[in-house]
Amino acid sequence: MSLSPVEGVALAEIESGGGAETPESRDVVGRSPGRLAWIRLRRDRTAMVSGAMLLFFLLLALAAPLVELLYGIGPKEQFQSLLDGFGMPLGYAGGVSGEHWFGLEPGLGRDIFIRLIYGLRTSLFIAFAAAVITATIGVVLGTLAGYLGGWLDAVINWITDLTLAMPFLVIALALTPTLVLRFYGEREAVSPAFGVAVLIGVFAVFGWTSTARLVRGQVIALREREFVEAARASGAGLGHMLFRQLLPNIWAPILVSFSLAVPQFITSEAALSFIGVGLSDETPSFGRMIYRSLDYLQTDPAYVFFPGIAIFALVFAFNLFGDALRDALDPKSSR
Numbered sequence: 001m002s003l004s005p006v007e008g009v010a011l012a013e014i015e016s017g018g019g020a021e022t023p024e025s026r027d028v029v030g031r032s033p034g035r036l037a038w039i040r041l042r043r044d045r046t047a048m049v050s051g052a053m054l055l056f057f058l059l060l061a062l063a064a065p066l067v068e069l070l071y072g073i074g075p076k077e078q079f080q081s082l083l084d085g086f087g088m089p090l091g092y093a094g095g096v097s098g099e100h101w102f103g104l105e106p107g108l109g110r111d112i113f114i115r116l117i118y119g120l121r122t123s124l125f126i127a128f129a130a131a132v133i134t135a136t137i138g139v140v141l142g143t144l145a146g147y148l149g150g151w152l153d154a155v156i157n158w159i160t161d162l163t164l165a166m167p168f169l170v171i172a173l174a175l176t177p178t179l180v181l182r183f184y185g186e187r188e189a190v191s192p193a194f195g196v197a198v199l200i201g202v203f204a205v206f207g208w209t210s211t212a213r214l215v216r217g218q219v220i221a222l223r224e225r226e227f228v229e230a231a232r233a234s235g236a237g238l239g240h241m242l243f244r245q246l247l248p249n250i251w252a253p254i255l256v257s258f259s260l261a262v263p264q265f266i267t268s269e270a271a272l273s274f275i276g277v278g279l280s281d282e283t284p285s286f287g288r289m290i291y292r293s294l295d296y297l298q299t300d301p302a303y304v305f306f307p308g309i310a311i312f313a314l315v316f317a318f319n320l321f322g323d324a325l326r327d328a329l330d331p332k333s334s335r
Contacts, residue, residue: 037252037329041324041325041328044327046323047320047321047325049320050317050318050321050324053317054317054321057124060117060120061117061124062121064117064118068114071114073099073113074114075111077110077111078108078110079104079109079111080109081109083107087106088106088299088300089103089104089105089106091103094106094112094300094302096302101113102116103300103303103306105289106299107292112289112306113306116289116307116310117284119286119307119310120286122196122283122284122285123269123285123286123311123314125196126196126199126200126203126266127262127263127265130199130200130203130265131258131262133203133208134204134207134261135211135257135261137204138209138210138211138212139215141212141215142156142211142215142219143219143242143247144156145157145212146216146220147219147223147241147242147246160213163205163206163208163209164209166206171206172202175198176198176202176277180198190280192280195279195283199269207261207264210257211254211261214253214254215250218253219250222250228241231244255325255329259318259325260318260319260322262318263318263322266314266315270290270311272287273287273291274290275291286307290307290308290311
């Protein structure tokens with residue numbers, strides 16, 4: 001009887017200890033590939049530390065209104081009385097104090113700490129929403145192209161190549177102002193939700209191609225396997241073939257691709273916000289804060305330090321966890 005790749009991975013883990021039965025081998029019997037991957041991930045210290053950091057950032061983002069309530073300061077409040085005649089925060093390190101933990105923004109006097117918390121929320125929401133949409137589009141198109149082949153595969157590949165040929169930054173710079181003028185007047189204030197939706201839409205248009213190609217290659221490698229032929233010979237329909245036979249055997253690379261796409265969208269959102277695309281200055285964002293801090297690099301370096309270190313730590317933790325997850329899901333990995 002032929003085994004699917006999922007069953008084969010579990011069998012390989014069971015038989016890796018040799019022919020002699022040991023207490024360790026008996027303990028492994030019956031574990032699913034997901035359970036085995038979790039065991040490998042839990043033994044990886046890098047994965048645990050980076051995972052704890054990501055959980056901390058996620059909890060901060062979700063609890064932003066609660067943090068605001070406990071902190072007692074909102075992201076739009078201004079403290080002009082704590083600025084000098086040149087608009088610079090009074091005190092040391094940009095106005096760091098017991099009331100303002102990370103100091104104040106020069107010029108407007110807004111609290112940096114609470115804006116970082118809401119900027120974290122904005123970045124994570126955009127990144128996760130874009131990653132979910134792009135993964136869904138990529139999985140659907142890649143699975144259909146890889147399994148059905150023929151003219152549908154050719155059309156999807158042509159669309160993929162066309163999307164990859166488009167310059168992302170140029171299209172984003174041209175598309176965003178066009179959409180703003182389409183729904184808002186030149187002097188109307190753009191809704192923060194609209195700016196967020198535009199960024200997610202831009203990422204969705206350009207971000208699905210890598211997942212689609214990855215899934216297509218995996219499906220092509222699996223569609224001629226014995227377990228797929230057996231299911232096809234038994235009269236299984238298209239939905240059963242895609243969702244019961246193929247997708248359960250390629251969830252690992254899809255999950256790894258998703259985990260590595262999130263930090264890419266975080267940095268892309270910060271870069272676009274830095275050049276003034278998508279989000280307005282009223283919406284807390286790492287990119288907008290770093291952009292506004294450029295004029296104060298010498299006079300108030302703390303202003304650029306806090307958002308810079310925050311986005312670095314967030315993206316670094318995501319990349320470390322993504323690499324560890326890839327090793328944990330790979331049964332041939334030495335880790």
